[in-house]
Amino acid sequence: MMQDELKFYSRNRSRLNKTYCDEHILIHGGQVVGHFKSPKAAYKAACKNFPNEDVLIQECGQKVFQPCVYNPMVAL
Numbered sequence: 001m002m003q004d005e006l007k008f009y010s011r012n013r014s015r016l017n018k019t020y021c022d023e024h025i026l027i028h029g030g031q032v033v034g035h036f037k038s039p040k041a042a043y044k045a046a047c048k049n050f051p052n053e054d055v056l057i058q059e060c061g062q063k064v065f066q067p068c069v070y071n072p073m074v075a076l
Contacts, residue, residue, distance in 0.1 A: 002054045002056070004029065004030040005027045005028065005029075005030060005054070005055065005056035006056065007030070008027060008030040008031065009027060009056060009058055016032070016058075016060055017060045017061050017062070019060070020032075020035045020060040020061070021060055021061035022059075022060070022061050023035045023036060023037060023059075023060055023061075024036045024037070024038065024039045024041070024042040024057055024058065024059050024060070025042070025057070025058050025060055026042045026045055026046055026055055026056075026057055027055065027056040027057075027058065028046075028049075028050055028053065028055045028056075033045075033049070035060075039057055039059070042057045043057060
């Protein structure tokens with residue numbers, strides 16, 4: 001459920017932004033399941049690994065939290 005991903009990012013935002021600065025993280029099931037140089041690469045991984053599930057793709061290091069919530073099957 002998307003609430004888990006949003007809560008996880010919100011609780012760990014500072015640490016994630018430092019650890020994955022200037023990268024895009026893929027969050028699923030309340031944990032980081034990958035980090036990528038581009039949102040396109042993160043989206044491809046989401047489509048491959050979680051085709052029917054919601055995921056959160058977030059750019060780290062940004063001062064403003066702008067979540068990108070995806071359901072790969074809906075976006076295709």
